[in-house]
Amino acid sequence: MKKYVLITVILCLIALFSAINIASANLTVTDAQTAQAVNSLITYKSSEFLSVLDSTDEIKSISVENDELNNTDFYKVETNNYLLKLDTDDKNVTGIYAKASDTNFTKESTESEAREFINTKYEQLNLPEDYDLVYLEKIDEYTWEADFQKKYGDVYNMYEAVKVFFTPENNEIIALTVFNEPYENNEETKVTTKEAKEIVSNELNIDSKIISEELTIIKPNNYFENSNDKDLHKAWVLTTEDNESIYVDAINGDVIGGDCINE
Amino acid sequence: MSKKIVSIFLVILLFITIFSTTANAAASAKVFASSKSAYYNDCAVYAKYGLEDLGYSVSTVTGGITKSSMLDWIGNTGNGYAFYVHTFGGDGYFNDYSGKSIDADDISGNWDLVYIDSSYSAKTNELARAFHTVGYSDRCFLGWYNPVTTANSNSFNYYFWTEYVTHATIRSAALAAASRVPGDGTTPIRFYGDTSYDGSAR
Numbered sequence: 001m002k003k004y005v006l007i008t009v010i011l012c013l014i015a016l017f018s019a020i021n022i023a024s025a026n027l028t029v030t031d032a033q034t035a036q037a038v039n040s041l042i043t044y045k046s047s048e049f050l051s052v053l054d055s056t057d058e059i060k061s062i063s064v065e066n067d068e069l070n071n072t073d074f075y076k077v078e079t080n081n082y083l084l085k086l087d088t089d090d091k092n093v094t095g096i097y098a099k100a101s102d103t104n105f106t107k108e109s110t111e112s113e114a115r116e117f118i119n120t121k122y123e124q125l126n127l128p129e130d131y132d133l134v135y136l137e138k139i140d141e142y143t144w145e146a147d148f149q150k151k152y153g154d155v156y157n158m159y160e161a162v163k164v165f166f167t168p169e170n171n172e173i174i175a176l177t178v179f180n181e182p183y184e185n186n187e188e189t190k191v192t193t194k195e196a197k198e199i200v201s202n203e204l205n206i207d208s209k210i211i212s213e214e215l216t217i218i219k220p221n222n223y224f225e226n227s228n229d230k231d232l233h234k235a236w237v238l239t240t241e242d243n244e245s246i247y248v249d250a251i252n253g254d255v256i257g258g259d260c261i262n263e
Numbered sequence: 264m265s266k267k268i269v270s271i272f273l274v275i276l277l278f279i280t281i282f283s284t285t286a287n288a289a290a291s292a293k294v295f296a297s298s299k300s301a302y303y304n305d306c307a308v309y310a311k312y313g314l315e316d317l318g319y320s321v322s323t324v325t326g327g328i329t330k331s332s333m334l335d336w337i338g339n340t341g342n343g344y345a346f347y348v349h350t351f352g353g354d355g356y357f358n359d360y361s362g363k364s365i366d367a368d369d370i371s372g373n374w375d376l377v378y379i380d381s382s383y384s385a386k387t388n389e390l391a392r393a394f395h396t397v398g399y400s401d402r403c404f405l406g407w408y409n410p411v412t413t414a415n416s417n418s419f420n421y422y423f424w425t426e427y428v429t430h431a432t433i434r435s436a437a438l439a440a441a442s443r444v445p446g447d448g449t450t451p452i453r454f455y456g457d458t459s460y461d462g463s464a465r
Contacts, residue, residue: 065426097427101458145447175439175442263383
């Protein structure tokens, strides 16, 4: 009987010792191990993205960079032929940029060829399904720009979008950026165009004739007044014949920013 | 005898000094940015950073930039091979602070890297040809083929000069930077010249 008690006690001690070891092992993952795991994930996600672009490029370097305009960090991955940008949170690829691009072609692609090419690539790259192709234009002889954006009611959000430059002739994505900034405050528009124009006329004393207006989702800026507001707003963008734009919040009527054309 | 030795030594020293000055002189670049744009100062800083990274010795003129100061640079007979100007303009011309235009006929010289940061500056290749950047290797011209807002050009310049220049050809760097600015058609950048040129100073 004593023998069994002794064996049980020994087994319990071994179990306890093992449990302590396992627990302490979990707590002692080193920074180097974490960095190695993150790098492996970044390498995997980058390679997966590159394989869709028929590239077997090896990764030369991985670094953390800062986008000062948006005050965000990102991973920058460099290969022989591409620069990639990855989100620091989920490690998803949010940008790919060719270091050089071929322009030696004999034929220009048609709009339907460009549309088919970019829609196919978009699907293969597993980019967000709920974005619409809102823009497809040729920027020079062979290169096209396409923009996919998410729609909120009647307006598209350019900050939740994919912007891409590509050449269908050689199956090439030259530059692609994924923007992922959702519009959280999806309220009904309360300010009409007429009211927005009155606000501009009364509050800013702008006499110049307004020649166009567009309801859009936009970020405030310091064009008229200093602002630290970084949220997205639904706003009327009113453009004057003097090439100035004024942003009027479409929910509360505040003037939240503006811009002018470099002409 | 000792006079002769000293003379020979001085002549050799003079030759070495002249030779080393000529051989190591970095190509120069000049950045002009007009205060009529809310973002002129930032754009000048980005451009200076990028051009220095490319190996240029850079000087900057900001604020009330004048037609004569830009023409002085355009007509330089020294080592100036790169030119960036952030201002207002149109197809085939660009302005100084007071609105005086510089057009293709005013331009001379052989340039390696020219970027006229004003609306429509690259709608046609008129300015690119005037700077002799088309049809040569290791030369290029950048501009906008449509209107561009000052905020969008500022964002483009940040990405172009600080993130992509020196990591890609100028054409690819421009398209990468253009893709970083939100909005469809917001960055109508156009490139003329040698598509394989990476912008490095000669």
